[in-house]
Amino acid sequence: MTKQLSHYVNRDLSWIEFNRRVLEEAQDINNPLLERAKFLAIVSSNLDEFMSVRVAGIQDQLRAGYSKTDFTGYTPAVLWKRLIKRANQMVSDQYRTYREIMRSLAKEGITLRSVEDLSAAQLKVISDYFHEIVFPVLTPMAVDQSRPFPLVHTKELYLSVLLKQDGEVEEEPLFAIVQVPSILPRLFQLPSRAGSKKLEFVLLEDIIQQFIHILFNGYTPFAVHPFRLIRNADLLLNEDEAEDLLEEIEKELRKRRWGIPVRLEVEKGIHPYALQMLQEELEIQDNLFLADGPIDLTFFMKFANSLPGYEHLRFERMEPQYPQEFQETDDMFEVIRERDVLVYHPYESFEAVNDFVMQAAYDPDVLAIKMTLYRVSGHSALVQALAMAAEAGKQVTVVVELKARFDEERNIAWARQLEKAGCHVVYGLVGLKTHAKILLVVRREQGTLRRYVHVGTGNYNDSTATLYTDIGLFTAHPVIGEDASALFNEVTGYSSPYEWKAFGVAPTDLKEKLFRLIDREISHALEGRPAYIIAKMNSLSHQAMVDKLYEASQAGVKIDLIVRGVCCLRPGVPGVSDNIRIISIVDRFLEHARIMYFANGGDDEVYLSSADWMTRNLTRRIELMCPVFDQTLRQILINMLRLNLNDNVKARQLLPTGVYTHVESGSEPHRSQFEAQVIHNWKSSV
Template identity: 45%
Template sequence: MTTKINYSDHNYYTNRELSWLAFNDRVLEEARDKTNPLLERLKFLSITQSNLDEFFSVRVASLTKLAAVNYPKPDASGMTAEEQLLAVNKSAHQMFIKQYNTLNRSLLPALAQQNIHLLKPDELTPDQLRFIKDYFHDTLYPVLTPTADDSSRPFPFIANDALNLAIQLNKDKTRYYATLQIPDNLPRLIKLPGAENDFILVEDVIKPFLGQLFVNYTVKEAAVFRVIRDLDLDVAEEDTSDLLKEVQQQLKLREQGSVIRLEVESTISKKLLKRLGKELNLKDYAVYEVNGPIDLTVLSKLASQVTNHADLSYKPFTAYQPTSLTGGHNIFEAIRRHDRFLQHPYDKFDPVIEFIRQSAMDPGVLAIKMTLYRVSGDSPIIAYLGRAAQNGKQVTVLVEVKARFDEQNNVHWAKQLEKMGCHVIYGLIGLKTHCKLTLVVRREQGVIRRYMHMATGNYNDVTARFYTDMGLFTVNADMGIDATNIFNMLSGYSEPPYFHQLHISPHGIRDFINDKLTQATEMAKAGKKVRIRMKMNSLSDQSMIAHLYKASHAGVKISLLIRGICCLKTGIPDVSDNITVHSIVGRFLEHSRVFIFNLDGQETVYLSSADLMTRNLNRRVELLFPINDPQIKKRVLTIYKVMWNDNVKTRVLQPDDTFKHVDRRGHVALDAQAYFADLASVHAKADKAAAEMAKPTEFQPMLSPENQPNPLNYDDGSDPH
């Protein structure tokens, strides 16, 4: 009798939060990797800190609230909220130790060898001491405001992420306490005179002169601390008429969220630490004593201010831009000839901006419709949309004002767009609009055509330089109809009965992938060759993982490229022994989502804005779209193949939930991101040379390393000729 497999067994799932911490540990490995340029290692360590801060302010905050009400329902791995909270803090404490060991034992000594120093007051030269004394009196003293903490003056409110000093004072054998917020509108990192790369932190400038703020008192102790608060928005969406005001109100309330974590210098006395913990109402596990500077995000500022050390950063590369997608050419004509594909950051983001620019200026364009989830602080896209409205185009922009940590920026742009004459909408009640979609309606010789851009990443010209994403320009008629229906759905009450080629969440992407997995499972049972390849940021949806397990059990070979969270376990006999998971963490943040289905020789390729997470599949408007052009399909498949064969930045998920580097003994090293960057530079150089000679470009394929995939062939949907 065959035993029925329970694909929902808790033992088959990894806890989401612990999986995220494992991802952040892979980022930390990059800070520890001596083959990375030294200043880039500093940036990786800084990233681990900013990652942790966001993780605590949202995910740990949520667990804290659930644990406080004894929420009984376990997660897919069988852990209650309280169990998760304890396990997460235990793991995070270990990560903090590892972070500061990396800084103190590896990075600071390596910086010193390059004559780059982060100094303490007792390490300064006489000239440097005079400099910090003057800096304290002239710049800091006028803005510092100490706050007493006694029976008549209660413990002050401590702002999220602000640096503070906890101070113990003595006078006439009596102990007093005070706090001092370190100004965040002045540089934290101060360049010192006398050496090219000598720096000091502002808190280390303040400490030696604290006595001048407390005349007639003796400063017995001063320790830097900061708190991370609950920053999750709780927006009621009964209707969207006042959504903008609701978000703005919640942004103000966010600053008052409960404290989730306290970081403090390990030199603090037990008495002062106990007092802080009591005043902030924290449990012991939420207190983090660290051996070094509080808030390691300052290290990215240090890396950016070091001079004359280009050799300590990544070698620059030249991103490629097809000639036909530049400002001197008609972009609509180029898209009409055939679909166009971009792989950022190796291909420039400029064609996307140029598409909006030409749409704003072109007399034939009637309407522009666009979704905006995250845009840069000084977005050229916003300016061109405004200009389009002023030029008489009908401009409709969906601005997602609930995009986490971009709410304030998006509220600002929503108001600006409205002032410029654009019609701004805020999406559907209860759903975030996360899809990346632009539709341009153009009249051409009496015919209406719909031009589209769809992408895996945001319309953000800044992050496009260091996020890997993919985008497609097309004039496909069926997709154009689908896109029109999507915007009608977002702006009104339209509910399209079906879509021709596009697949939309909520639910549509889940249904589509489930159908593909069911087909694959049945074909595998029938003895046919079936292979599924996917790339995403995160995989956490329990139902989707169960479906992958069923397909694996039937014999479907499944390859998954997952940058971050992965709640699926590999190596479970008869359940996941046909599933392999790779994770690439490197110079660029892997952000594209790719879904490839090879069912008995019939291979289809899709790109998407969605990860396989419950929120993306059920509670967001997401987009999954096909790659129909044979040459572009070939290119995407080659990109996936190169990434799968990466043996430098790839870690492979083991059955014990750990990630291990690929064993590349006997193989030539292949760093996929470096490979794509080098290839882009080669093609950009070839284009430049061809332009100078006024001859058509004949790309010579770059020779790939031995035993590795062939190089990308740019003679596809991105070929300018």
């Protein structure tokens, strides 16, 4: 008798399946070779964050003795074992893929050499490099009775070193560690051999191993192996009692380096004594991975991006187009007054957003600028424009989210810079992350005030805007403007609950508004009117939302979901989710837009949102969902969704078993991201 499947897919196991889809892109021989290498790096980076946050959280539950079953049927203990097993299987596949990619790169004249294979001239070069550049920054750290085991930083690469003293017989080896300096390039380019045009590289840790005896005068290193540790990276903030949230986060960031060890990665073939020492000192037994290749493959990202002259091994370069609506004008306000404007990144340039803020900064009729910042690039033109506006005497209010994970330090720096320029900087509400993406400009026009608003599905980050697919909407619609002002008032001051005219706002009413929209589709279906939902998002894991979609399916509502990552809904279950189809698209750009379409009995409605349908987004964050009122723009967004749904090259369909499989190709291939590169395919299609 077969065990009946749960109606829900576990969130963390679903994430493993997502990262496996990323790995499939590294394995896809139809992708350019250096792009495959970059996907390999993304797999590693994704796994690091997953281990330091999600798996670390499960480890905390185990340590606290928590044993309750979650809504998908897993206890922390069972889930831990299954996650570690599946993660290790995936990483083993990743290293097999690494070796395949290296063999293919070698055919292109790009090779990674071991020190043993170097010519005498190349050995001389790495010797000089070691003595002149590497050696001065190395610090050998011995471990003995007088010198306790040193702090091992998370995600940093180290070498474990076993030694014996020259001329003496030791009962057991001496032990030391050496950090591989991350300030130096992981790959060192060797001079070409005589008559060869090949590019040859050697790993920094291999160079250090070759000359490591120099660090231990009078001792002989006999076993040297790389290792790497992942620590718990979650911040434990007590926001209620923190007098200064900025200082509290800075204090917690310093603690992150001492986070509890979660995962240990070591080189396959490591000496048993060295492994025993590492496991005992770092107190880690279960989450151990033996790497059959270089530890930490994230170095492939810089490597793949920095090689000149190999454009044939990359995707064809795509230059974002400046939005056509703004191309023939110096006055963006005039254009937005006349009509709403939709911008689709990365096909259209983020410079339009920068220019909008810059124009507002210089415009003497602009009185105020208000904006949320969640993740900002390292050299943000937006931040410079906001600072200029404040220095010009405008009222500039910036809600900076200090708790944006792994961007905390950068956001603290931006907050201080903006404050120095005279901006009002707000850190949001206690216990809630401000994840909404909204920009409000208040302008004086003909004796009255007009509000101009930009809402987006992605961060105000010009770097990720070239890598993520996101939607931005410029509008001067008065109802959206009123809601925008009310939203900033709620975040920055004291304000009674507001009756939103257009927005759905989490955590107060976004979930309820979505439920009302789904219930309306259910009513249409039951009464024989058109009932159809298309929702595109990054993740779907909120149990009540999954249950509501099941209810809609059972009522006859057709539902198409485009969920890039985690998905706890199990489609195609007879009597439960027969009418639900789910696809995931993993391709050149990270699918990041959140778009919701409701047929509404033939009177279509479309919304843009910052929120995924996850518990954290709907209950613990300030999120925003905004309607698109312009009929032409609504149709453009519907066409974009259909473009995704027709993808039969990079789309995978989620089966009732929880397994993803490539969508069956029809007679003609459709690759939505590549078809969307031709702007007229979606903007001029209505």
